[in-house]
Amino acid sequence: MSAQLGFDALLSSADQINANRQVERESAHLPGAMEEALPFYRALIERHHAAMLAGDAAAVLECHREAHRLAEKLNGYEPGIIADEDAPGCVLDRETRAPDGAVPLWGQSGSFEITVGTMRARIRIDGLFGIASGYFVWPGFDARVVDLDQPFISETGYRSFLGISGALEPGHTPDSFAAAVVEAHVRRELKGCLLTIKPEYRR
Incomplete structure (x- = not known):
């Protein structure tokens, strides 16, 4: 043995x-x-x-x-x-991170704002070393509220989007991609209704 x-x-x-x-x-x-x-x-x-x-x-x-x-x-x-x-x-x-506020290249991490309808969100997007990088072609990102007194996609003012699947669509840039994902979330998950930020998160 x-x-x-x-x-x-x-x-x-x-x-x-x-x-x-x-x-x-x-x-x-x-x-x-x-x-x-x-x-x-x-x-x-x-x-x-x-x-x-x-x-x-x-x-x-x-x-x-x-x-x-x-x-x-x-x-x-x-x-x-x-x-x-x-x-x-x-x-x-x-x-290699993009300057704050500038839309990064794909594969470059960065933080920038988007507007979906009347809602503004601060997007922080992953670069090539993001979560599940190498398994999904689309990067993960999170969205944070900009206007605390306005409805948002979550009651906490924060929502992450990870493990986004689906075939690549040519022509998308990181900002148009993030806006499309957030818009789809509002339409499908929230049934078109944004949420009021809870008082404890308005800080």
């Missing part, structure tokens, strides 16, 4: 070594230092943006994979690429 366990351990170790070598081969073309990684990542965002506008889902997902491979290489192929603010994924995201 002990000999069998030893053999299993050797096989497991060999599998891990082979897996690590495969990852290193796939990442050989990627920068290994943050100084070189940032311009590479900015170009990757631009490539991702073009793929989103074109409705090319395969290219979009490949950009997600490339971003994660880059962060993994910068992290020494260890887990935790977005573990804290100094993790490679977080640094890449933060250093």
Whole structure:
């Protein structure tokens, strides 16, 4: 039995070594230092943006994979690429974030306002390292109330939209996408009726 366990351990170790070598081969073309990684990542965002506008889902997902491979290489192929603010994924995201108020490129995180009907909302949208990135082509985002004395899509003044599925629609920009999702939520889930912000959240 002990000999069998030893053999299993050797096989497991060999599998891990082979897996690590495969990852290193796939990442050989990627920068290994943050100084070189940032311009590479900015170009990757631009490539991702073009793929989103074109409705090319395969290219979009490949950009997600490339971003994660880059962060993994910068992290020494260890887990935790977005573990804290100094993790490679977080640094890449933060250093390429769109200016506050400006609509970001697809794949770039940012915060901006939209108007749906008469309702204003502050949108904070994920970049390439957002939740479920690589599984969904559409990024997650959250919406926060701007006018506390006006009806909103939730009584708390906050609503997140994660795991958005559906085929890509060419031509959408992050602001038009967020507006379309919020509008659909109001129409389908709220039956066209916005909600009054509860007093305890009007601060």
